[in-house]
Amino acid sequence: MRFPKMTPSFFYAADKPQYGPPDHISADITEQELEKLKHSSPYELSDEDLVHLIQHGERRHFDLLVERYQDRIYNTSLRMLSDQDDALDAAQEVFIKAYKGIDRFRFRSTFYTWLFQITLNYCRSKLRSRSRSSRLKMLPLDIRNEDGDSQALSIPDEEPLPQERLARKELVEAAEETLQKLRPEFREVIILRDIEGLNYDQISVVLECSMGTVKSRLHRARNALGASLKRYLE
Numbered sequence: 001m002r003f004p005k006m007t008p009s010f011f012y013a014a015d016k017p018q019y020g021p022p023d024h025i026s027a028d029i030t031e032q033e034l035e036k037l038k039h040s041s042p043y044e045l046s047d048e049d050l051v052h053l054i055q056h057g058e059r060r061h062f063d064l065l066v067e068r069y070q071d072r073i074y075n076t077s078l079r080m081l082s083d084q085d086d087a088l089d090a091a092q093e094v095f096i097k098a099y100k101g102i103d104r105f106r107f108r109s110t111f112y113t114w115l116f117q118i119t120l121n122y123c124r125s126k127l128r129s130r131s132r133s134s135r136l137k138m139l140p141l142d143i144r145n146e147d148g149d150s151q152a153l154s155i156p157d158e159e160p161l162p163q164e165r166l167a168r169k170e171l172v173e174a175a176e177e178t179l180q181k182l183r184p185e186f187r188e189v190i191i192l193r194d195i196e197g198l199n200y201d202q203i204s205v206v207l208e209c210s211m212g213t214v215k216s217r218l219h220r221a222r223n224a225l226g227a228s229l230k231r232y233l234e
Contacts, residue, residue, distance in 0.1 A: 027107040047111035054102055062102070065111065066095050072196065073119050079191050080123040082180050090126065094119045109205050113198070117206045120188055127184050171229065178228045186221035193218055 029052050037049050042061055045053075047068070050061045070091060077090035097118050105114055179187055185207075192198045192206060193214075203214045 025107050025110065048107060051102060051105055051107075051111055055105070062099055065098075065115075069112070069115060070095070073115065076116070076119055076191055076196065077123055079176075079179060079195070080120075080184070080188060081126055086126060090119070090122050094122055097122070109202070113202045113205055116192065116196070116198070116202075117208075120192075120206055123188075124184065174229055175225070178225055181228075182221055182224060186217055186224070189214060189217045190221045190225065194222075 025048050034052065034056055037045060037053055038058070040049075042050065042053075042064055047065060050065055053061050073094050074087055074091040077094070078084060078087035081087055081090060094115065098115055101118075105111065179190065182190065189203065189207065192203045193200075198206065200211045200214050204211045207214065
């Protein structure tokens with residue numbers, strides 16, 4: 001598996017509408033439904049349809065799941081671990097674990113949510129294994145901006161003027177650096193919500209915590225990021 005370098009195009013999307021696992025996701029599948037999937041183009045099938053095929057012996061279809069998500073898993077790992085080699089190793093390990101464990105996937109969430117749970121667990125383990133002396137100084141998370149608001153940061157997609165491009169580049173670099181200074185549990189909730197766009201239900205599944213905990217962590221993390229980047233956003 002090959003993973004590209006993370007591009008500098010970053011960053012926080014504004015809060016997206018809530019969405020959850022599709023209603024049709026089910027662990028049950030009939031022989032007729034399975035035969036229909038086998039005769040369909042795999043590129044037109046959902047992740048969960050591909051998982052059904054894989055669980056019934058069509059293991060080659062796992063390569064398509066890797067193609068769909070390898071960039072996102074690599075980029076998430078890179079933002080969590082701040083090291084390209086470690087991120088490459090993480091992406092490899094995540095897909096190996098997913099391949100070996102896919103028969104235990106029970107369709108209680110989307111495949112995408114399940115894969116991110118594996119990713120976060122691996123990155124957490126990797127961070128714990130690093131020596132304390134190598135860790136970055138973490139930002140305090142009790143900072144409030146002047147309005148006391150907690151909002152997702154947003155960088156517009158329109159083509160900027162030259163001076164705006166320079167300012168945006170500085171903001172992107174500062175945001176990346178600031179993100180790495182957050183404690184891992186706050187960094188990962190920012191990544192899942194504001195970068196990957198998962199909803200609160202999905203994040204609570206990935207992080208194995210309550211929705212209230214997710215919202216609390218996100219609020220504190222956004223406050224810290226907003227305060228640190230205030231001079232770039234004025």
